[in-house]
Amino acid sequence: MCVICGCDGGHGAPAGGDSGGAIVAPNGDLHFGHGAARVAVPGLDAARTLRLEADILGENRRVARRNRHHFRAHEVTALNLLSSPGSGKTTLLCATLEALRARRPALGCAVIEGDQQTTMDADRIRATGVPAIQVNTGQGCHLDAPMVEQAFGRLHRHDAAPGPSLLFIENVGNLVCPALWDLGEAARIVVLSVTEGEDKPLKYPDMFAAADLLLLNKVDLLPHLRFDVARCIAAARKVNPLVEVLQLSAVSGEGMPAWLDWLETRVDAPLDDGR
Amino acid sequence: MHEASLAGGVLRLVEQAAAREGFARVRRLRLEVGALAGVEPRALRFALEAIAPGTCLAGAALDIDTPPGEAWCMACAATVAIARRGDDCPRCGGRQVQPTGGFELRVLELQVDDDRQAKETTPCA
Numbered sequence: 288m289c290v291i292c293g294c295d296g297g298h299g300a301p302a303g304g305d306s307g308g309a310i311v312a313p314n315g316d317l318h319f320g321h322g323a324a325r326v327a328v329p330g331l332d333a334a335r336t337l338r339l340e341a342d343i344l345g346e347n348r349r350v351a352r353r354n355r356h357h358f359r360a361h362e363v364t365a366l367n368l369l370s371s372p373g374s375g376k377t378t379l380l381c382a383t384l385e386a387l388r389a390r391r392p393a394l395g396c397a398v399i400e401g402d403q404q405t406t407m408d409a410d411r412i413r414a415t416g417v418p419a420i421q422v423n424t425g426q427g428c429h430l431d432a433p434m435v436e437q438a439f440g441r442l443h444r445h446d447a448a449p450g451p452s453l454l455f456i457e458n459v460g461n462l463v464c465p466a467l468w469d470l471g472e473a474a475r476i477v478v479l480s481v482t483e484g485e486d487k488p489l490k491y492p493d494m495f496a497a498a499d500l501l502l503l504n505k506v507d508l509l510p511h512l513r514f515d516v517a518r519c520i521a522a523a524r525k526v527n528p529l530v531e532v533l534q535l536s537a538v539s540g541e542g543m544p545a546w547l548d549w550l551e552t553r554v555d556a557p558l559d560d561g562r
Numbered sequence: 563m564h565e566a567s568l569a570g571g572v573l574r575l576v577e578q579a580a581a582r583e584g585f586a587r588v589r590r591l592r593l594e595v596g597a598l599a600g601v602e603p604r605a606l607r608f609a610l611e612a613i614a615p616g617t618c619l620a621g622a623a624l625d626i627d628t629p630p631g632e633a634w635c636m637a638c639a640a641t642v643a644i645a646r647r648g649d650d651c652p653r654c655g656g657r658q659v660q661p662t663g664g665f666e667l668r669v670l671e672l673q674v675d676d677d678r679q680a681k682e683t684t685p686c687a
């Protein structure tokens with residue numbers, strides 16, 4: 288029934304522009320408010336406005352929160368490793384996994400490797416004896432929380448030895464896009480090698496602003512380069528005053544003990560990152 | 563091009579609203595992308611226009627509000643406007659500037675059409 292006049296419908300087709308969205312009955316009567324909203328608003332005619340105010344990344348955030356609870360329930364400390372391509376993330380990971388095995392054999396480790404293509408990185412990790420899952424994103428430029436949820440489901444063994452463990456998530460090499468996607472990690476680690484520009488933190492501020500730790504990698508090459516470490520750290524602190532910074536070389540082993548200490552502190556800390 | 567993923571997220575939100583509200587088509591879509599959100603509005607617009615045909619968003623006009631970046635300057639003890647992360651305070655030139663606003667990345671509102679006759683030919687049905 289028409290709520291305007293109480294008739295049984297049978298109104299004509301919506302009229303053209305000059306009737307302002309009204310339905311014109313055969314006898315020439317005009318019926319406004321024929322839409323579901325049942326009300327006519329000047330300028331809106333049959334349309335209505337829905338206020339959504341919905342977060343575009345809301346769905347990812349929900350899954351990330353679920354991942355975080357899942358990790359916590361299994362005493363898993365998840366770390367999101369981010370960098371540009373070629374900063375030495377995978378070499379650093381391999382060296383870290385081997386050093387952790389020597390230092391703390393009971394600590395379980397696992398790796399999720401994100402790349403556009405190939406399983407080369409996961410193969411390198413598996414060669415160290417640590418379980419790894421490769422996530423190929425295809426045309427995607429970042430890992431998202433549902434990808435990590437699936438990978439973790441395949442990687443994590445519920446019959447694994449109890450106790451804390453580490454999950455390294457090596458994100459796609461990219462200093463822009465991954466900054467926006469929360470994966471459910473306990474901490475974000477940005478790896479920057481000294482063969483890159485020292486002003487990268489200012490050029491890619493979103494990534495460095497979201498980091499908990501900056502690893503300055505390949506410092507064994509410093510004697511051969513014009514890279515101002517102090518200037519780089521100042522640039523990072525400018526976009527992120529609270530960021531921790533460690534300098535190391537996965538190849539020479541320099542600075543590795545402090546990095547392993549940082550990892551152990553994270554593993555042994557109560558899992559209350561509050562996010 | 564993370565804007566392509568974000569455009570997919572926008573479309574999903576609109577489709578969820580369509581399932582809930584039962585509208586026929588979207589006339590106008592209004593988004594909010596803050597200056598410090600890490601998203602380029604032009605790239606997002608391009609990505610949305612690319613995925614729109616054949617979906618709920620086909621033919622919809624797109625408005626993108628861009629709230630400015632805001633930061634707290636320690637020296638001024640005041641909220642100041644900044645264009646991007648890492649900017650110094652525009653008032654005192656100080657470097658102790660903590661971003662506090664401009665991170666918005668939201669679908670604000672949809673202007674939708676309930677026209678039943680149009681519904682048969684539109685994809686939100």
